[in-house]
Amino acid sequence: MKFAFLAFNDLEELDLMGPWELLGGGLKNEGIIDEAFIVAESDAVITCAKGLQILPHYSFETCPEFEYILIPGGWGTRAEAKNSVLLDFLKTRSANCKAVLSVCTGSFILAEIGLLKGKQATTHWGSLDRLREFGGIEVIEERYTNDGEVWCSAGISAGMDMALAFINDTFGEDIAEKIQFYTEYYPQGTVYGKPEENDQAPGYLKA
Amino acid sequence: MKFAFLAFNDLEELDLMGPWELLGGGLKNEGIIDEAFIVAESDAVITCAKGLQILPHYSFETCPEFEYILIPGGWGTRAEAKNSVLLDFLKTRSANCKAVLSVCTGSFILAEIGLLKGKQATTHWGSLDRLREFGGIEVIEERYTNDGEVWCSAGISAGMDMALAFINDTFGEDIAEKIQFYTEYYPQGTVYGKPEENDQAPGYLKA
Numbered sequence: 001m002k003f004a005f006l007a008f009n010d011l012e013e014l015d016l017m018g019p020w021e022l023l024g025g026g027l028k029n030e031g032i033i034d035e036a037f038i039v040a041e042s043d044a045v046i047t048c049a050k051g052l053q054i055l056p057h058y059s060f061e062t063c064p065e066f067e068y069i070l071i072p073g074g075w076g077t078r079a080e081a082k083n084s085v086l087l088d089f090l091k092t093r094s095a096n097c098k099a100v101l102s103v104c105t106g107s108f109i110l111a112e113i114g115l116l117k118g119k120q121a122t123t124h125w126g127s128l129d130r131l132r133e134f135g136g137i138e139v140i141e142e143r144y145t146n147d148g149e150v151w152c153s154a155g156i157s158a159g160m161d162m163a164l165a166f167i168n169d170t171f172g173e174d175i176a177e178k179i180q181f182y183t184e185y186y187p188q189g190t191v192y193g194k195p196e197e198n199d200q201a202p203g204y205l206k207a
Numbered sequence: 208m209k210f211a212f213l214a215f216n217d218l219e220e221l222d223l224m225g226p227w228e229l230l231g232g233g234l235k236n237e238g239i240i241d242e243a244f245i246v247a248e249s250d251a252v253i254t255c256a257k258g259l260q261i262l263p264h265y266s267f268e269t270c271p272e273f274e275y276i277l278i279p280g281g282w283g284t285r286a287e288a289k290n291s292v293l294l295d296f297l298k299t300r301s302a303n304c305k306a307v308l309s310v311c312t313g314s315f316i317l318a319e320i321g322l323l324k325g326k327q328a329t330t331h332w333g334s335l336d337r338l339r340e341f342g343g344i345e346v347i348e349e350r351y352t353n354d355g356e357v358w359c360s361a362g363i364s365a366g367m368d369m370a371l372a373f374i375n376d377t378f379g380e381d382i383a384e385k386i387q388f389y390t391e392y393y394p395q396g397t398v399y400g401k402p403e404e405n406d407q408a409p410g411y412l413k414a
Contacts, residue, residue, distance in 0.1 A: 012228070013224055013227055013228050013232065014224055014225060014227075014228035014229075014390065017220055017221055017224035017225075017228075017259075018221060018224075018225070020220055020221075020257065020259060021219075021220050021221035021224075021257065021363065021364075024257055024258070025220065025256070025257035028257070036257065036258065037258070038259065038260075045262060049232070050227065050228065050231055050232035050235070050243065051231070051243065051244070051264070052224075052227060052245065052261065053245075053261060053262040053264070054259065054260060054261050054262070055252060055260040055261070055262065057258070057260070124391065125391065143393075143395050154391050155389075155390065155391035156228065156389070156390040156391050156392070157228075157367070157390050157391055157392040157393075157394070158391050160364070160394070161394055161395050161397070164397065164399065165397070168399055173399050173400055174400065176399035176400070177399040177400025177401075177402060180398070180399050180400075180402065181400075181402045181405065181408075182362075182363075183221065183362065183363040183364050184331065184332065184361050184362035184363050184364055184365050184409070185363075185364040185394075186350075186364075186398065186402070186411075186412055187364070187367070187368055187392075187394035187396065188350050188368050188411075189394065189396055190368070190371065190372070191387070191393065192371065192375055192380050192383035192384040192387050193380055193381065193383070193384025193387075193388075194384075195384060195387065195388045195393070198388065201388075202391070204393075204395075205393055
């Protein structure tokens, strides 16, 4: 099995790299998948939102078949949600996937190809209203949502909570335990300031 | 002010990318630093431990002055801890830094250049004994340590807890609050399985 990670200019780095570590590295370490790779429209260097430069392993043309794909968010999603080449690739390829996952504003790309129609979904707190305005989506203010074969997480770092929940749900708690232990994903949970008092705070933070 | 992030082959992706998002992206967004960049021995493509390919912004030769530097861990640290070109660069440049931070086994590189002598430090749970055997270091089993201008975190994802603690300590809670809110770093804290029963579990997990 193969796990694809979509890349495009101005993607948010941690949206991609948190799940890349847990899902890509972790599932390959455990022998669940045989390949994790970065796929982009072309072979050109991708410049991420905070300036990191990465090289795709495959272009849309050379990309092998895959069972899973993760779509990160970031400012770049505004342009990519209108990129018919990218949307066509995803629409065609996701039809054969066992699961499709998005982080942050990556959910807008899933929305554009119809994968969120009538489904629960979420996104970064700064884009929740925009996702509601898209229409036909039940927007939930949790760390992540799972509706059928579609998983969506809240902003940036929430992709890691989603990744482990997806691993637990799909491959079992033993595998989730091993990957969480290896990566020491036991955050201390310190909250700085009073974000729950922010008008824009997502529901899960106010609860 | 500038924040450098050291890169080398077989670095562990999330070791670098968690802090890159919070410290690099976050501090630049808040106007605290004017540049965050990846620096490596040469301009060549870096292949990380889980296969991600990244391009450095600067080589050791072209690298501008910087106030802060973060050293990630990963299997590559075993080779780099013996790489005199890298150690010379770090030793010379870190002398002018306001703070030096390591994630995971990045602490072995700090140990090699003498920065951990007589100091508290930590590393990935799988390398705690090895760091004790290095000698002259007070190895602590916490998410992160801070001793003077040196910060060390436990494995992989622990770099994010360290990054926010460093921001809070150095630039204040308002800045830490803003960066944590933007990146939605409010992990749900789910623990899969019973890692605390593992003989190799670090102290902070057993407590």
